[in-house]
Amino acid sequence: MAISEPNPVPALAGSGSAYVTPSTSFGVFKRPVQSTGWRSWVFTVDHKKLGIMYGVVAMIFFIIGGVEALLIRLQLAAPNNKVLSAGAYNQMFTMHATTMVFLFVMPMAAAFANYLVPLQIGARDVAFPRLNAFGFWCFLFGGIFLNTSWFLGGAADSGWFAYAPNTALAFSPSHGVDFWALGLQITGIASLTGAINLIVTVLNMRAPGMSLMKMPIFTWMILVVQFLLLFAIPVITVALFLLSFQRNFGAAFFSVEKGADPLLWQHLFWIFGHPEVYILVLPSFGIVSEVLPVFSKKPLFGYKFVVFSGAAIGFLGWGVWAHHMFASGLGPVSVAVFSVATMAIALPTGVKIVNWTMTLWGGKLRFTTAMLFAVGLIIEFTIGGLSGVTHAVAPSDTQQTDTYYIVAHFHYVLFGGAVFGLFAGFYYWWPKMFAKMLNERLGKWNFWLMVVGMNLTFGPMHILGLQGQPRRMQVWTDFRAGEGFFNLAFWNRVASVGSFVLAIGVLMFLINVVYTTRTAGVAPADPWDARSLEWMTSSPPAEHNFDAIPTVHELDEFFHRKYEENEATGEIHQVSTYEEIMADEATRADKHIHLPSPSYWPIILALGLPLIAYGLIFARLLAVFGAVVVLLAMFGWSMEPSVADESDYDPPVDGGPTKELATLG
Amino acid sequence: MADVAVHTPPADGHDDHAHGHTTSTGLSNNKLAMWMFLGSECLLFGGLISTYMLYRGRHEGSPTPSQLYNIPLTSISSFVLLMSSLTMVLAVSAAQRRDDRNTMTWLTVTALLGATFVGAQVFEFTEFVREGLGFTTNLFGSSFFTLTGFHGVHVTVGIIMLMALVGMVSRSRIPGDKAEVVEMIGLYWHFVDIVWIIIFTLVYLIPS
Numbered sequence: 001m002a003i004s005e006p007n008p009v010p011a012l013a014g015s016g017s018a019y020v021t022p023s024t025s026f027g028v029f030k031r032p033v034q035s036t037g038w039r040s041w042v043f044t045v046d047h048k049k050l051g052i053m054y055g056v057v058a059m060i061f062f063i064i065g066g067v068e069a070l071l072i073r074l075q076l077a078a079p080n081n082k083v084l085s086a087g088a089y090n091q092m093f094t095m096h097a098t099t100m101v102f103l104f105v106m107p108m109a110a111a112f113a114n115y116l117v118p119l120q121i122g123a124r125d126v127a128f129p130r131l132n133a134f135g136f137w138c139f140l141f142g143g144i145f146l147n148t149s150w151f152l153g154g155a156a157d158s159g160w161f162a163y164a165p166n167t168a169l170a171f172s173p174s175h176g177v178d179f180w181a182l183g184l185q186i187t188g189i190a191s192l193t194g195a196i197n198l199i200v201t202v203l204n205m206r207a208p209g210m211s212l213m214k215m216p217i218f219t220w221m222i223l224v225v226q227f228l229l230l231f232a233i234p235v236i237t238v239a240l241f242l243l244s245f246q247r248n249f250g251a252a253f254f255s256v257e258k259g260a261d262p263l264l265w266q267h268l269f270w271i272f273g274h275p276e277v278y279i280l281v282l283p284s285f286g287i288v289s290e291v292l293p294v295f296s297k298k299p300l301f302g303y304k305f306v307v308f309s310g311a312a313i314g315f316l317g318w319g320v321w322a323h324h325m326f327a328s329g330l331g332p333v334s335v336a337v338f339s340v341a342t343m344a345i346a347l348p349t350g351v352k353i354v355n356w357t358m359t360l361w362g363g364k365l366r367f368t369t370a371m372l373f374a375v376g377l378i379i380e381f382t383i384g385g386l387s388g389v390t391h392a393v394a395p396s397d398t399q400q401t402d403t404y405y406i407v408a409h410f411h412y413v414l415f416g417g418a419v420f421g422l423f424a425g426f427y428y429w430w431p432k433m434f435a436k437m438l439n440e441r442l443g444k445w446n447f448w449l450m451v452v453g454m455n456l457t458f459g460p461m462h463i464l465g466l467q468g469q470p471r472r473m474q475v476w477t478d479f480r481a482g483e484g485f486f487n488l489a490f491w492n493r494v495a496s497v498g499s500f501v502l503a504i505g506v507l508m509f510l511i512n513v514v515y516t517t518r519t520a521g522v523a524p525a526d527p528w529d530a531r532s533l534e535w536m537t538s539s540p541p542a543e544h545n546f547d548a549i550p551t552v553h554e555l556d557e558f559f560h561r562k563y564e565e566n567e568a569t570g571e572i573h574q575v576s577t578y579e580e581i582m583a584d585e586a587t588r589a590d591k592h593i594h595l596p597s598p599s600y601w602p603i604i605l606a607l608g609l610p611l612i613a614y615g616l617i618f619a620r621l622l623a624v625f626g627a628v629v630v631l632l633a634m635f636g637w638s639m640e641p642s643v644a645d646e647s648d649y650d651p652p653v654d655g656g657p658t659k660e661l662a663t664l665g
Numbered sequence: 666m667a668d669v670a671v672h673t674p675p676a677d678g679h680d681d682h683a684h685g686h687t688t689s690t691g692l693s694n695n696k697l698a699m700w701m702f703l704g705s706e707c708l709l710f711g712g713l714i715s716t717y718m719l720y721r722g723r724h725e726g727s728p729t730p731s732q733l734y735n736i737p738l739t740s741i742s743s744f745v746l747l748m749s750s751l752t753m754v755l756a757v758s759a760a761q762r763r764d765d766r767n768t769m770t771w772l773t774v775t776a777l778l779g780a781t782f783v784g785a786q787v788f789e790f791t792e793f794v795r796e797g798l799g800f801t802t803n804l805f806g807s808s809f810f811t812l813t814g815f816h817g818v819h820v821t822v823g824i825i826m827l828m829a830l831v832g833m834v835s836r837s838r839i840p841g842d843k844a845e846v847v848e849m850i851g852l853y854w855h856f857v858d859i860v861w862i863i864i865f866t867l868v869y870l871i872p873s
Contacts, residue, residue, distance in 0.1 A: 261720075
């Protein structure tokens, strides 16, 4: 390392205990080295700890977003209801969507990606551990920043897609939209750095022998998602900058009175927004593609098709954005082109559904909770996919635009698709992450309440929408509710009751987590008879993930080490157990593993960003201060080696391996 | 805000915990990350350029683009910026020869050429404002200043990185492979140059 400092370790060998002093970073701070307590989390760069932190924070935002949804449904439970004022209602649906999309589904997918991708590819960490920590803190601080708008004059009230001119100062005079635009910039930095980091990790740090087509399917889907993020985030960045410039510096971008074209915002937003849909759902597709083979005791049917259909979705996803804008008068040619492209993207999605179904076909199915959620995804997502195809038909879409039919559609694909996949992931990987099995009985309650709840909530919205109930309207009236089967009052009440059933279902999960944590006992290391590399290590994995980096020969490497096929009969029989494989790997254990060292700089750098954002809204001086913090942190960061000096590590005991950073008392 | 990320990938220490074995692609992690980041930047400028192209004809209440643009001046400043790419190449080559003195010299020259470009841009902006085109005057003004301003900020960030690099080379403060750090800042610098070629062509040379 280039840091030219005298070695701070006194040469005292043989006295039984050697002194260890952490080297200083840039002569300012001593490196954080604690391996226990809050400091070991706040300054960590360990992808597993960061993954868990992403998960916990995303879950908290899920609850916040869920409460917002319940308030919306309470307001709509009765005609002319007064639970929320019109203003509060506008803020509620804007923040519900923003929270669920940017602060729950995306970071929860990031939680799984962070935790699992290095394990699935047989790496010891991500390519840029400090950047990883920085991404998490950006997400956390951005999310907190966004939500403080509730207490500082009101949250954004323009809808999550913030159409111009609704976001103009004249129509949204509170600071809400400013908070929204700046907050999403900060979480956007988290997504962008995360995307770069994971792409490099997957492309560069695979275990020997793991070619791209031997990569676990979850990692594949995450790779596709990171490319989508890489190219989608800068587009929303531009849109948000234009919006901020308009509101804070008087630029004209969306001022119709100055001749602006409101379609500019719509195009920029949806060029980001449609790939975003796949950013939300593809990680869950990946999770389900891991879960189904394990609980069917069969390899994933048509692995290559699942990979390439995922990649195809990644490409086609860029060519369909204007189907969100059919009602805005694009002209017949554009509408026809985007209509056809939208129908085309149903094909690769359909390929996936077929592959999952064929994976189940003839398998030895075990209906664990994880499997139930995975099967639930196939069914609910297909319903949402079918109503999606009806939107590709432009004349029908024009009729449905801005009605509850659209709300029904995207909740089926996002809740029935993305969220169900994430829950399948919780149950499947919980023993990996925490060495405890989530309770299956509570899990079944969790699943069935959620399925019933979501269908009760979102199913009736199809009817409501086709009957013409508009989205984003705070009241409906009995006077115009209609008669008989299509009575709006009845279906609105069903949806509201359903939303509480759904909430109880989610509550079951939280109860399950608390219950499981308090229960004694350790989960088996390979409880599901799994197939991929993340299971070929201890649970939870040691800080360095693998004692020896495994050499990969097959897709589903772990499965192929456990089982062999009899060439003549085609029978599969077990040849090895988890313990034997681990013992074999242990003979090749690396002696000298130096993990990336914890650092103060990621959190300091990330702290500067909300300071700048608050400053831009309230006091420019604060923004200057935040910028100085950011700049100094960048310099501190760039001069700090990513791995500590040799002297920071505990000396090897009896010539054994050195793995952990030395701890200071 | 995207600029914040500019510093981090190149500044990150090189991939120490994977040393000893090569990467799957053969490209170093740092360099691959820089390429990815620049790929992302293409879409950023793509969005800004599209906005400008949509609005460049909407110049009610200000002189028209052809009345404002001082093509000879901008051509000279563009030439200066292009020459800075040459000096950047010389800096990278010196760094690869482990010639610290020449590395620092060429990095400084690159930064000075970049600063000349930014200076010309500041002069141009003040001229435009004097002639009646402000940021808030009309759609043409808002989109012109935003696009060229974003590019100017990118050049400025590049200059800061270059100067920081000179300081760090002189005090041996760079963790990891020095030549690679110089090369990565170089990648960024060339990218910003190429973007300018596109902006210069689309904004200044093609009549609206």
